[in-house]
Amino acid sequence: MIRTRISDLLARTDFGAEVCVKGWVRTKRGSKSVNFIALNDGSTIKNVQIVADVEKFDEETLKQITTGACLCVEGTLVESQGAGQSVEIQATAITVYGTCGADYPMQKKGQTFEYMRQHAHMRLRTNTFGAVMRIRHNMAMAIHRYFHEHGFYYFNTPIITASDCEGAGQMFQVTTKNLYDLKKDEEGKIDYSDDFFGKTTSLTVSGQLEGELGATALGAIYTFGPTFRAENSNTPRHLAEFWMIEPEVAFYDINDNMDLAEDFIKYCVRWALDNCADDLDFLNKMIDKTLLERLHFVVEHDFVRLTYTEGIEILEAAIKNGRKFEFPVYWGCDLASEHERYLVEEHFKRPVILTDYPKEIKAFYMKQNADGKTVRAMDVLFPQIGEIIGGSEREESYEKLTQRIEELHIPMKDMWWYLDTRRFGTCPHSGFGLGFERLILFVTGMQNIRDVIPFPRTPKSAEF
Ligand code: 4AD
Ligand code: MG
DSSP, X not given: OOBOOHHHHTTXXXXXXXXXXXXXXXXXXXXXXXXXXXXXXXXXXXXXXXXXXXXXSOHHHHHHOOTTOEEEEEEEEEEOOSTTOSEEEEEEEEEEEEOOOTTOTTOSSXXXXXXXXXXXXXXXXXXXXXHHHHXXXXXXXXXXXXXXXXXXXXXXXXXXXXXXXXXXXXXOEEOOSOTTSOOBOTTSOBOOTTSTTSSOEEXXXXXXXHHHHHHHHHSEEEEEEEEEOOOOOOSTTOOSEEEEEEEEEETOOHHHHHHHHHHHHHHHHHHHHHHOHHHHHHHHHHTOTTHHHHHHHHHHSOOEEEEHHHHHHHHHHHHHTTOOOSSOOOTTOXXXXXXXXXXXIIIISSOEEEEEEEGGGSOTTBOBOTTSSEEEEEEEEETTTEEEEEEEEBXXXXXXXXXXXXXXXXXXXXXXXXXXXXXXXXXXXXXXXEEHHHHHHHHHOOSOGGGSSSSOOBTTBXXX
């Protein structure tokens, strides 16, 4: 018999039909005469209830049906008598594909997220992680659809690279050299000429620089790929391996860029509300009771836009009025998450886009303002998350860009290909990067970024 996915089955009303479902047992309860099995196959947060009359099955089979076991069930679709479900299956045949012992790590309900992280290979079978992973998939679909519908081309940038886009030096090195037998020159420097690529290479921290090459040829592109940062940040918002979406658009200035960011992120959140209702209801009930309210709020309200300098003034005024922060606030400081969240959650009570940051705390490629102090950067700050997007208008002047590269002592010879965009038909352009997992954090209401990616990579942790 053909298998029906449980999500499809629960929508059916052709009672009396013979059906087949396959999945994993969530719970079994029952009496001497009848067993009720809640079966889940990952297609939906909802289980289907299997009703098994004890007399129809041998004792051995029924004994093997424990939490976590995998079953194939054939039976008749019937209208449910119980509350909470519309249909159930009156079982006629049950095959146990895989038994599941009492040492199954997801046996008990209400385990901590920390415990589940240690068993991340099995946590996907829980309700919470099922919901998060289905939403994650839906967000990826929304992102591709948004850009496709708006004339952007999906552009793949390299994962192995010889340039440090953000200039922060937090890169994972890629080498095939024998680390036990490293050849060094007279100065004690490692000779990379005989390494795989003939030079030092690393995993990318951003596809932006190559993305700019795409945008200044195709008009508008976006990347969506894995990104790596060897920053030793043990926070609920940082991963060493995360996914980033980076649109880049020719002829956009900073205002067009902000409009794009706001429209794009609202589209994604609306997509979740329209397409992930069951999973969001579950998360709203179990994880965060204000989740749905927050999602609706974001799609329905304009983001506040102000400069970094205005943001600092607000924070300084708050401190004067007695508000305490862990980190100091002064013009020129890099805002901490607590400052960003103050602006969003307490002061404005809505998403904020901060622009025109001091050039010292931003990357070399950002367009310099006439004041000589600030650059046309934009960070989108979200409730609960802090920075969800970072971007800018790009410096299109060859002279200004090379001068900044010199000031920052970035090796110019490695940048020749990037600088060629400014030598050959340069143009105003802008773009930004959205951290995919930060978006998933926001949309699911989960508290820790390690719980919105199947297999998190963080300092001292690369299990599974
Ligand atoms: O602000 P960032 O560093 O900007 C860039 O990489 C630019 N090249 C983007 C661009 O203009 N094309 O990173 C962009 C976003 C951040 O706002 C944050 O959401 C996310 O990437 N992000 C991280 N997410 C998880 N773990 C980390 N360690 C992250 N670092 C940045
Ligand atoms: Mg940033």
